[in-house]
Amino acid sequence: MRHEVMFYTKGPEEQVNCKVCPRLCNIAPGKRGFCRVRENVGGTLYAVNYAECSSYALDPIEKKPLYHFYPGQLILSLGTVGCNLRCGFCQNWQIAQGTPQTTRLEPEQAVELALQQRERGYPCVGLAYTYSEPFMWYEYVYDTARLAHDAGLKNVLVTNGYVNEQPLQTLLPYIDAMNIDxxxxxxxxxxxxxAGRLEPVLRTVETVYxxxxxxxxxxxxxxxNDSPEEIxxxxxWLAGIDPNIPLHFSRYFPNYKLDLPPTSEETMKMAKNLARQQLRYVYLGNxxxxxxADTTCPGCGSILINRQGYQTQIGELGGGVCLECGKKIPVIM
Incomplete structure (x- = not known):
């Protein structure tokens, strides 16, 4: 079912100009934008993936990854199809770039599904829009996030950050956490x-902070992208915004169109050691x-949160401070 998009302008001869992301696609009648999920039908731009869910699961929140936001809790994760980048190493290319089967999940149903997890005793804090690019599911995310917010649920975006400022600012009041690639x-x-640009992503990070x-x-x-100079x-740049922002370095493995060797363990350790010179919370994934993956106190070195895979145990952390030295720790619990 089509749903008219929120950010676009109409031009001559039924042309439309999509405004949700920096691509600013000019789309002719009967055509779709770069993301494959916004279609011009007679001069009106529609999201063809509205409420079309390619996958959903109750995930550990650490899987997003979010390490400083309700550690040890679960979150109902939803994804759709389509993306506004074409990363050669994409780990979810089957849904981002492919045409998988989808299930209809209206915003009200998504919120109810999250609430049901709580009723069944699961520590579900809310909804995560992930797996594919949530900004290419914009109208659905916007509608669902508002309902979730009103129901007392948290909203999380796992995103490439490739979005224009007006759509971002419109959605942000309903978003509690983001992991930005x-x-x-x-x-x-x-x-x-x-097939994108760096500057819009940096702007998104600086706006969201x-x-x-x-x-x-x-x-x-x-x-x-793994040289010491680039890292x-x-x-x-990140330390200049705030040295408390958690940074996750993830290890690459061959996928989609790239068959380069996996990132070496030595490179991963180098990246962490280099980043820890300025950032207080640096993690390695894969x-x-x-x-x-442990969270340690930057003051005394105590283990605040121990992680083994997705098994999380709270250690010397209580009331937002290290129980050993009293240092304030930026973790939402």
Missing amino acids: VKAFTDDFYRSTC GQCHMEITTLLVTGL KRLVD VPQLAA
């Missing part, structure tokens, strides 16, 4: 590997053998 710190990488909880993820791809530029 900063895929690299060079425009060349974004253009050649993701202070308006909701935020964590950052960077997938380190062998030989493409240092990323860290310098390398369980390195045991680099």
